[in-house]
Amino acid sequence: MKEFVKQMKIKDLDAAQLERAASMLKAIAHPMRIAILSHLEEGKRLTVTEIHKLLDIEQSTTSHHLGILKDKGVLISQREGKNTFYSLKHNSLQNIVDCVSKCTVKL
Template identity: 85%
Template structure:
């Protein structure tokens, strides 16, 4: 089944507001780094992410909270662990675009 790409002009004010909010949440170097580790359907815990990025666990939790609050990430509890993942598979395109567009 083919999904038709939406154009910005097709979005209503609420959708534009949500999109802008998500983009603002993503627009931070550490949050982009977090998203890059969650590509391809990966699910990671706070501990795994803080180890990958070599930042404090509290800082990691802060950034994950912002991304989750703005609808970029979702989480799933499994036992003692909470796994974070991209809420929408199409967010991979943003990470891909950012990485391609940032090459000099």
């Protein structure tokens, strides 16, 4: 069953919601973090190792960025055995990645 979500406008948000939104956007506003989100689109779940190999960056750097995104409520993690899988906390965050990619296209 598809969940009905009322489309909110910025004016409908209270101060606490605006603060959380700003905090999330600040966390996302880094090229490497945008790249991480792009790999987690469409409900994908990836480990730190998978992400660091996809982006060709150090595992410690990947962990640092994932920690920031998780701390700010952008990602969630789920431990399964030795692995921790990361995914978008809210599927609607994919819209931010879509918007950024559309806004950066040269005309």
